[in-house]
Amino acid sequence: MQFGYSDKVIALQQRLDAFMAEHIYPNEARFYQQAEQLGPWKVYPVVEELKVLARAAGLWNLFLPESAHGAGLSNLEYAPLCEIMGRSHLAPEVFNCSAPDTGNMEVLARYGTAEQQQRWLAPLLAGEIRSAFAMTEPLEASSDATNIASLIVRDGDEYVINGRKWYTTGATDPSCKIIIFMGKTDPANPDKYKQQSMVLVPLETKGVKVLRTLPVFGYYGVPDRAAEVHFDQVRVPVTNILLGEGRGFEIAQGRLGPGRIHHCMRLIGLAERVLERMCRRASERRPFGKALSEQTVTLQRIAESRILIEQSRLLTLKAAWLMDTVGNKVAKSEIAMIKVAAPQMACQIIDWAIQAFGGAGTNNDYFLGAAYATARLLRIADGPDEVHRNQIGHIELKRLRDRDPARTGGHAAVLSIEEVEASSASSRWPRP
Ligand SMILES: Cc1cc2nc3c(=O)[nH]c(=O)nc-3n(C[C@H](O)[C@H](O)[C@H](O)COP(=O)(O)OP(=O)(O)OC[C@H]3O[C@@H](n4cnc5c(N)ncnc54)[C@H](O)[C@@H]3O)c2cc1C
Numbered sequence: 001m002q003f004g005y006s007d008k009v010i011a012l013q014q015r016l017d018a019f020m021a022e023h024i025y026p027n028e029a030r031f032y033q034q035a036e037q038l039g040p041w042k043v044y045p046v047v048e049e050l051k052v053l054a055r056a057a058g059l060w061n062l063f064l065p066e067s068a069h070g071a072g073l074s075n076l077e078y079a080p081l082c083e084i085m086g087r088s089h090l091a092p093e094v095f096n097c098s099a100p101d102t103g104n105m106e107v108l109a110r111y112g113t114a115e116q117q118q119r120w121l122a123p124l125l126a127g128e129i130r131s132a133f134a135m136t137e138p139l140e141a142s143s144d145a146t147n148i149a150s151l152i153v154r155d156g157d158e159y160v161i162n163g164r165k166w167y168t169t170g171a172t173d174p175s176c177k178i179i180i181f182m183g184k185t186d187p188a189n190p191d192k193y194k195q196q197s198m199v200l201v202p203l204e205t206k207g208v209k210v211l212r213t214l215p216v217f218g219y220y221g222v223p224d225r226a227a228e229v230h231f232d233q234v235r236v237p238v239t240n241i242l243l244g245e246g247r248g249f250e251i252a253q254g255r256l257g258p259g260r261i262h263h264c265m266r267l268i269g270l271a272e273r274v275l276e277r278m279c280r281r282a283s284e285r286r287p288f289g290k291a292l293s294e295q296t297v298t299l300q301r302i303a304e305s306r307i308l309i310e311q312s313r314l315l316t317l318k319a320a321w322l323m324d325t326v327g328n329k330v331a332k333s334e335i336a337m338i339k340v341a342a343p344q345m346a347c348q349i350i351d352w353a354i355q356a357f358g359g360a361g362t363n364n365d366y367f368l369g370a371a372y373a374t375a376r377l378l379r380i381a382d383g384p385d386e387v388h389r390n391q392i393g394h395i396e397l398k399r400l401r402d403r404d405p406a407r408t409g410g411h412a413a414v415l416s417i418e419e420v421e422a423s424s425a426s427s428r429w430p431r432p
Pocket of ligand 1: 100132133135136137141142143166167168169226377380383384385387390
């Protein structure tokens with residue numbers, strides 16, 4: 001494993017840092033104000049304004065690896081850059097690197113036909129439109145994606161789509177023009193992983209109704225434009241299918257790998273920024289005659305935060321490196337591990353920061369409220385912690401099953417009576 005940053009990455013880091021200092025941090029207050037005042041059904045002018053500058057600066061689509069469309073960075077190279085963007089809720093969209101668009105663009109780049117790419121990927125890469133991903137359903141336990149029950153039924157040259165989705169991030173954004181919809185084309189298939197398909201549904205299609213916006217811990221718009229969407233007798237041409245019927249699961253697995261690790265990269269940046277704020281605040285505030293930072297409990301929390309961040313960063317880099325070298329499938333255990341570790345790390349550090357800020361930690365003046373909402377929702381979105389832990393546990397058990405116990409220091413089999421008697425006979429206190 002080689003985690004040193006190349007000259008190319010260091011140069012990009014410096015340019016990103018400079019852009020953040022000049023354009024992102026000074027505009028954050030405006031961003032939160034606009035989100036608060038305009039709400040989740042509107043475009044925020046500050047984002048559009050800054051997108052123009054980021055694109056002109058060449059800090060655009062950095063997320064897309066090995067592709068004619070993006071910056072051609074590997075996951076390992078993108079990690080430290082995505083981390084910088086994660087320091088601010090405003091930054092990812094400004095650099096056209098925000099969820100769910102990055103995952104959707106990867107799907108279109110990997111699995112889309114030339115026509116689908118021209119129609120949808122090109123404007124997404126240009127930042128002219130946004131996209132949504134509709135998998136989760138209010139009536140099904142959607143952490144098990146095989147439960148998804150919406151139907152996609154072929155009728156001549158069209159698919160007819162019916163279903164109710166929620167937590168369809170981004171659907172209330174007026175720029176959102178396309179939804180990647182997951183549903184069943186073959187509900188009777190005995191292989192439950194072949195029942196699902198993904199279809200491109202333009203948001204303006206008749207029968208698509210964005211029913212409502214959902215708050216995330218009371219926030220609307222930032223950190224997430226969650227929405228409930230009803231698909232009622234929606235008709236799209238059969239050419240809107242992605243990859244082919246029955247291949248939805250395959251795409252979901254491909255999509256969620258990069259999407260998940262991007263969340264983790266951003267969370268590391270978020271945690272770094274929160275820790276910086278906690279340190280500054282704790283150095284300035286002096287309850288009971290000495291700086292809060294000199295109270296042992298705060299010092300311990302600062303140290304523990306640094307340990308947690310470094311652990312998460314190393315695991316993220318390892319997962320990214322594996323994705324680049326052996327592919328997302330082989331890296332799935334590491335991706336699952338970091339998807340559990342990073343949100344918990346960030347939740348813990350933000351929680352300590354809120355405590356150190358006292359009352360001020362509970363409003364959004366220091367963006368701790370929105371930061372906590374971001375970290376906490378990621379213990380659920382893109383698969384809850386428990387589901388990832390189950391996967392890690394199963395992989396671990398399989399790894400051990402495949403190993404020869406004799407070569408790895410023994411096994412857990414119960415000793416035979418002969419072995420017990422032999423060991424007793426040779427012990428310090430043999431059976432009389
Ligand atoms: C802010 C936000 C944005 C989101 N964005 C999107 C989006 O853009 N598109 C989209 O399709 N979805 C999105 N989601 C949905 C998210 O991916 C789902 O909420 C998640 O997969 C869990 O599904 P569920 O809500 O149906 O929970 P359920 O499946 O009902 O599970 C509930 C809880 O049960 C527990 N659980 C589940 N399985 C197990 C298990 N095997 N062992 C032990 N415990 C278990 C977990 O604690 C889990 O949280 C978003 C969610 C949030 C909160």
